[in-house]
Amino acid sequence: xxxxxxxxxxxxxxxxxxxxxxxxxxxxxxxxxxxxxxxxxxxxxxxxxxxxxxxxxxxxxxxxxxxxxxxxxxxxxxxxxxxxxxxxxxxxxxxxxxxxxxxxxxxxxxxxxx
Amino acid sequence: xxxxxxxxxxxxxxxxxxxxxxxxxxxxxxxxxxxxxxxxxxxxxxxxxxxxxxxxxxxxxxxxxxxxxxxxxxxxxxxxxxxxxxxxxxxxxxxxxxxxxxxxxxxxxxxxxxxx
Numbered sequence: 001x002x003x004x005x006x007x008x009x010x011x012x013x014x015x016x017x018x019x020x021x022x023x024x025x026x027x028x029x030x031x032x033x034x035x036x037x038x039x040x041x042x043x044x045x046x047x048x049x050x051x052x053x054x055x056x057x058x059x060x061x062x063x064x065x066x067x068x069x070x071x072x073x074x075x076x077x078x079x080x081x082x083x084x085x086x087x088x089x090x091x092x093x094x095x096x097x098x099x100x101x102x103x104x105x106x107x108x109x110x111x112x113x114x
Numbered sequence: 115x116x117x118x119x120x121x122x123x124x125x126x127x128x129x130x131x132x133x134x135x136x137x138x139x140x141x142x143x144x145x146x147x148x149x150x151x152x153x154x155x156x157x158x159x160x161x162x163x164x165x166x167x168x169x170x171x172x173x174x175x176x177x178x179x180x181x182x183x184x185x186x187x188x189x190x191x192x193x194x195x196x197x198x199x200x201x202x203x204x205x206x207x208x209x210x211x212x213x214x215x216x217x218x219x220x221x222x223x224x225x226x227x228x229x230x
Binding site (some may be wrong): 004040045058084088103 | 145146148150155156157158159160189200203205206207217218220222223
């Protein structure tokens, strides 16, 4: 079974802090994704990576950056956390080729910025 | 721009009833459609994936149909159980895209409660 893990289930940070969210998949998937999910807004794609060191912006990349130094690991970075980045963050991966082939999600990180 | 709608937003049924969940999309030129389940505070679990060339997919008590021409997919869950209580989301993969890679378009989900 595909397993996608995220470093934290819950995280509380202060405004202005630099925040790292880590995602690891164990199925040698080429593609990895970061989404955020908010009530009333649904899932929105932040960034997508199709290979090591490669990335594409999603719908809402502002205020975020990403890093993919190894194939199995995809990190989301909030350079200077703000309260409007309080959200549920979901990582996903799929085997490659098409970004919209079957995606496998991690358990999510609930981030609160105070 | 593709829009994906799920109606109703919430649904409550007694245990044992069949569940019928709807997903509609505005652009029929899709590549695939995926159904997910999400438990409160958790990530998404993939349930079924239907390719554009398929009319339906089945897994256990779950059956998903796809009618591209009318822009609709339906997820049927037979003989519902309290453990089926969750939010169900559909997501559409584009058949054509202005991006170099495309992305899934998600519906807002239907929150299901199955009462014992």
